[in-house]
Amino acid sequence: MASTTTARTTRRQFLRSTALTAGAASALPFAAPAFAQRPRLVYWCYQFLKSSDDARANFAREWAKKNNVDLQLSMVPWKEFMPKITAAIEAKATPDIVESGGVELRGRGQLLEVTDIYQKLEKTYGGWVGCAPKFMREPDGRVHHILYGFQGFMLIARDDLIAQAGLKGAPATWADMLAYAKKAQQPPRSFGFGIPVSNQTDSNVWEDVMKSHGARLADEAGKRVVLGDHKREVWEFLDYFTETWKANVFPPGVTTWDNTMNNSTFQAGKAVFVLNPVTLSLWLEANNPELLAKTGHYTYPRGPKSLIHPVNFGSRSILKYTKVPELAKQFLWDSMEPGKMDAELSVSQWGPVLNAYLAFDVWKKKSFMKGLVEMSMRGEPEGWPDAFNDAWREQATNTTISRMLQRLVVDNWSREKAFAETLDVLGKIYGKYA
Amino acid sequence: MAMRQRSLTVDVPIPETVPRRPWRRVDREQLVGKAMLLPTVLILVGLVLYPFVYSIWLSFSDKTIGSAGRFVGLANFRYVIAWPQFSTALLNTVVFTVCAVAIKLVLGMVVALVLNQQIRGRNFFRAFLLLPWVMPAFVVYLVWRWLFDPLSGLINYALLDLGILKTPVAFLSERSTAMASVIVAHSWRAFPFFAISFLAGMQTIAQELYDSAQVDGASRWQQFRHVTLPGLYQIIGVVLLLSTIWTANAFEPVYLLTGGGPSDATMVYTLLAYVAGMVNLRLGEAAAISTLFLPLLVGLVLAVTILLHKKAEA
Numbered sequence: 001m002a003s004t005t006t007a008r009t010t011r012r013q014f015l016r017s018t019a020l021t022a023g024a025a026s027a028l029p030f031a032a033p034a035f036a037q038r039p040r041l042v043y044w045c046y047q048f049l050k051s052s053d054d055a056r057a058n059f060a061r062e063w064a065k066k067n068n069v070d071l072q073l074s075m076v077p078w079k080e081f082m083p084k085i086t087a088a089i090e091a092k093a094t095p096d097i098v099e100s101g102g103v104e105l106r107g108r109g110q111l112l113e114v115t116d117i118y119q120k121l122e123k124t125y126g127g128w129v130g131c132a133p134k135f136m137r138e139p140d141g142r143v144h145h146i147l148y149g150f151q152g153f154m155l156i157a158r159d160d161l162i163a164q165a166g167l168k169g170a171p172a173t174w175a176d177m178l179a180y181a182k183k184a185q186q187p188p189r190s191f192g193f194g195i196p197v198s199n200q201t202d203s204n205v206w207e208d209v210m211k212s213h214g215a216r217l218a219d220e221a222g223k224r225v226v227l228g229d230h231k232r233e234v235w236e237f238l239d240y241f242t243e244t245w246k247a248n249v250f251p252p253g254v255t256t257w258d259n260t261m262n263n264s265t266f267q268a269g270k271a272v273f274v275l276n277p278v279t280l281s282l283w284l285e286a287n288n289p290e291l292l293a294k295t296g297h298y299t300y301p302r303g304p305k306s307l308i309h310p311v312n313f314g315s316r317s318i319l320k321y322t323k324v325p326e327l328a329k330q331f332l333w334d335s336m337e338p339g340k341m342d343a344e345l346s347v348s349q350w351g352p353v354l355n356a357y358l359a360f361d362v363w364k365k366k367s368f369m370k371g372l373v374e375m376s377m378r379g380e381p382e383g384w385p386d387a388f389n390d391a392w393r394e395q396a397t398n399t400t401i402s403r404m405l406q407r408l409v410v411d412n413w414s415r416e417k418a419f420a421e422t423l424d425v426l427g428k429i430y431g432k433y434a
Numbered sequence: 435m436a437m438r439q440r441s442l443t444v445d446v447p448i449p450e451t452v453p454r455r456p457w458r459r460v461d462r463e464q465l466v467g468k469a470m471l472l473p474t475v476l477i478l479v480g481l482v483l484y485p486f487v488y489s490i491w492l493s494f495s496d497k498t499i500g501s502a503g504r505f506v507g508l509a510n511f512r513y514v515i516a517w518p519q520f521s522t523a524l525l526n527t528v529v530f531t532v533c534a535v536a537i538k539l540v541l542g543m544v545v546a547l548v549l550n551q552q553i554r555g556r557n558f559f560r561a562f563l564l565l566p567w568v569m570p571a572f573v574v575y576l577v578w579r580w581l582f583d584p585l586s587g588l589i590n591y592a593l594l595d596l597g598i599l600k601t602p603v604a605f606l607s608e609r610s611t612a613m614a615s616v617i618v619a620h621s622w623r624a625f626p627f628f629a630i631s632f633l634a635g636m637q638t639i640a641q642e643l644y645d646s647a648q649v650d651g652a653s654r655w656q657q658f659r660h661v662t663l664p665g666l667y668q669i670i671g672v673v674l675l676l677s678t679i680w681t682a683n684a685f686e687p688v689y690l691l692t693g694g695g696p697s698d699a700t701m702v703y704t705l706l707a708y709v710a711g712m713v714n715l716r717l718g719e720a721a722a723i724s725t726l727f728l729p730l731l732v733g734l735v736l737a738v739t740i741l742l743h744k745k746a747e748a
Contacts, residue, residue: 083712089500090717104715110500188585188602199693252584252604255696256612270585397713406697410609421518428517 039324040070041331044085046099046314047075049279051286052348056099059340063331079259089319096322097331099314103135103145107390111144112318112325117332118143125338126355130377135313135388145317146332148341149350150376152311153205153275155301160294161190161272170298174209174240177273177301181249184272192249194271196257196402197409203257203402205275206241208310210401211385212303213237217395217426222387223434225426231419236304238408238415245409255410267291275300279349281368297368299375311379314350351376391433400425492721499715510722514710520723522698523706527727530617530702531682531734537621538677539670542628547658549629550636560633567626575690578619582606582691606692612699620687624680628673635669636662671742678734682727703727 043060047053057073064071074095076084082104088094089110098105105111118136122128128136130150136143155177157170165184171177181192196203207217214233219226227234244250251265266274267283269291274280284292300309316335318328334340338356345352346362351372363373383392400422407418493510497503514520549560566574581588584602593599605615643661652660685704688694694701703723711720 082715083708086499086712086715086717105499108498108500108715199695199698252602253607255604256607256692258693268586394714397709403697406695410695410697410699425518428513432513 038068038070039327040072041097041324041327042072042074042095043331044074044076044081044095044098046081047077049282049349051282052344052350055344055347056335059335059344060331063334067327067330069327092321094319094321096324096328097316097318099148099316103388104390104393105317105319106138106144110320112320112322112328113142113144114146114318114329114332115141115143117146117329120333121146121336121354125336125357129352129355129358130379131311131381132313132353134381135315145315146336147313147315147353148336149314149345149348149353150311150372150379151277151314151349151351152309152375152379153277153300154371154375155298156266156274156276156278156280157296157298158184158190158269158272158294159296161186162296170296171301174212174301174303178240178244178247178249181244181272182247185249187248190270190272191251191265192247192272193244193254194251194262194265194274195254196259196262197250197254197405198257198402199399200257200259201397201399202259202262202275203399204396206405207396207401208300208308209240209303210234210237212300212306212308213240214303214305217386217392218430220387222389222391223430225423225430227426228423233305234419235415238405238419241405242408255406277349278368278372282347282349285366292368295368297371299371308384309375309379310382310384311351311375312382313353389433391430394433395426395429398425398429400429489721490725492717493725495718497717497721499717503718506718510718511726514719514722514726519698519701519706520726523701523703523723524727524730526613526698526700527682527702527704527730528734529613530620530684530688530700531678534617534620534624534681534684535674535677537617538625538628538681539674541621541625542632542673545625545629546632546636547662549633560630563626563629565626566623567630569623571623571686572690574623575619575687578615578622579606579691582615582619607696609696609699612692612696616687616691616700619691620681620684623687624677628677631669631673632666635666639665667742667745671739674738674742675735678738679731682731682734 041064045053045057045060053075057075060071060073063069072095081098085094085098085105128147132147132150135147136145138144155170161184162168162180165180167180167183171180178192184190185192195205197206210233213236215227215230215237217227218224251270253261262271262274262276263280263283265271266276266280267288278297281292281295281297284295300307316332318325318332322328336354338354338360341354341357342360342362344350345357345360346365349372352358352360352363353376358373363369381388383396386392403425404418404422407413407421408415413421492503494505494507495503496506496509545563549556549563553559580586582590582605584590584604584607587605589605590599590602594602603611605611639662643665644657647657647661683704684702685708688700688702688705689708692700694705707720707723710723711717
């Protein structure tokens with residue numbers, strides 16, 4: 001018969017076992033010195049296109065493994081980046097390396113200087129492409145963020161619908177684009193302009209259209225608002241926009257579209273034209289190659305006065321609070337290595353930033369990627385011809401020009417009233433930074 | 435006066451020395467009591483008072499991200515008040531709060547009354563009722579955005595199919611319908627809190643009161659008005675108070691459904707403060723917006739409290 005008595009632990013036994021456990025726990029760091037000595041690197045990675053995100057994240061993980069670094073990687077969607085980094089800086093719990101947001105953080109003195117990395121990359125890889133130095137170099141020559149790719153909107157068009165309408169090639173001007181849209185659209189199955197006119201930043205394409213009519217927001221120094229001096233050009237632009245609105249080429253709902261709706265509308269085959277980065281085409285390549293085969297990629301149409309086709313960028317920077325500045329700089333340097341970038345750019349929306357990258361096969365293999373090279377080499381920084389500064393950025397996040405358009409079509413305001421409000425808003429914003 | 439003259443005088447023996455032990459015990463009890471309160475006080479100071487005072491300080495500073503910020507007096511307030519969207523946000527916040535709370539109150543009451551009856555599957559429906567409230571907000575509002583979509587949304591599809599509409603309506607993108615659509619979506623998500631609270635309150639009302647009312651010949655409406663409603667005043671007060679605060683501070687419905695558009699038709703103060711602070715990185719302006727709305731929120735809460743207090747007293 002089995003004994004039913006349970007073994008009781010004496011006080012002495014309990015104390016002994018507790019002491020042993022505590023001793024073992026306190027000895028652990030000494031027993032694993034290699035683990036304890038691993039430097040930690042916190043990296044916030046820009047999240048947008050999965051294939052591109054995966055490529056950058058995988059590289060970071062492999063790099064960390066190779067260099068025995070304890071890497072903490074976080075994928076942060078673009079829209080959430082500023083709120084998150086704002087909270088992190090205020091809480092004094094910042095990452096070491098961040099992607100994107102370089103300009104905003106640089107202006108507020110939050111970034112570590114990386115001029116040495118900039119110069120080393122320039123010297124080693126044949127120099128920078130296009131306007132990359134304009135984005136990175138400050139007036140005093142210092143650099144605080146390293147570009148890893150250009151991106152920007154392109155005119156993405158349903159070539160099949162355009163051909164069905166008896167038209168050929170891409171529209172050369174904004175007026176042509178409207179004429180094409182009217183002929184090629186088949187509402188409610190498809191609409192001409194899949195372009196938002198909302199409070200979301202994709203609506204800032206209207207600012208580019210306005211500038212191609214000859215207007216600009218501020219003076220050369222980016223301090224004083226001069227839009228009021230361009231009333232005639234703005235009027236021409238507003239006439240153009242009103243004409244497009246009355247032509248019913250917009251799908252219903254564009255005044256509250258978010259930044260995904262132009263993508264999803266084109267993906268659903270419901271737009272003839274959209275202005276979007278090639279992320280859309282990369283998505284189509286993976287998910288709807290049939291639609292991609294019917295899709296053309298073009299530079300922006302010209303306005304009556306000029307062609308305005310701005311480019312944006314992706315960049316990495318190091319927060320000034322980092323405890324591992326040299327390690328972070330090493331990561332920035334290694335992450336720009338051409339072999340690694342070749343693999344990454346073939347699945348990304350990014351255009352080349354260094355001349356060594358121009359030889360990559362990806363630019364020749366994919367037709368829609370050719371446009372990226374042209375855009376990278378010829379594009380001007382966002383906001384051009386206005387200075388890309390804090391004031392311009394704030395008015396852009398405020399979608400000032402799109403709001404003026406909404407006043408016309410949502411509130412039925414007169415041009416004078418909408419224009420006066422826009423001048424007032426711009427004056428207030430630029431006044432803060434003057 | 436006469437009473438005072440006739441008052442009795444009683445001799446109470448006063449001990450020469452106060453016994454030390456009981457007093458020491460009282461002292462110790464008081465000390466222990468205060469010590470036990472201390473963590474709560476510290477938490478309140480740390481998590482409520484400090485952020486509140488700090489946000490007031492922020493509103494008087496030019497603080498941006500990473501900078502210490504300098505005192506700028508009323509500059510932020512002047513800037514924000516002169517900003518065109520501010521007055522729109524003020525009005526929209528009031529409209530959104532009042533309408534949404536009113537709809538939730540009526541809807542919650544009706545559903546609670548139905549679920550308080552002996553109906554088949556009552557427990558299932560009571561559990562089912564909570565579904566909108568327990569779902570994550572972003573899921574709810576993305577579903578509603580799809581429902582309202584003019585090209586592929588279910589609402590337009592149904593209305594067109596039934597012949598009620600001839601062309602699709604962009605509910606979220608037209609000034610006349612945008613705010614109403616946001617209110618509907620928000621009310622749908624939040625009314626279960628009202629319903630479940632009212633239902634709980636109804637179950638505490640004694641059946642005898644209804645029986646007496648029936649004996650006196652009270653109709654259903656009279657029973658509701660003179661028995662149910664007075665029995666629920668306290669609960670209605672608490673629920674309205676909480677809901678007014680939550681609704682006025684709601685951010686997700688507008689952010690996810692319209693982004694404040696079209697043309698600021700749905701711009702509310704929370705979104706305005708978010709854009710100022712989290713998008714434009716100007717924390718001073720964001721704090722000024724929130725501080726300016728504080729009297730409005732306090733006013734709304736006080737109005738609700740006073741109204742219900744009067745009702746309860748009546």
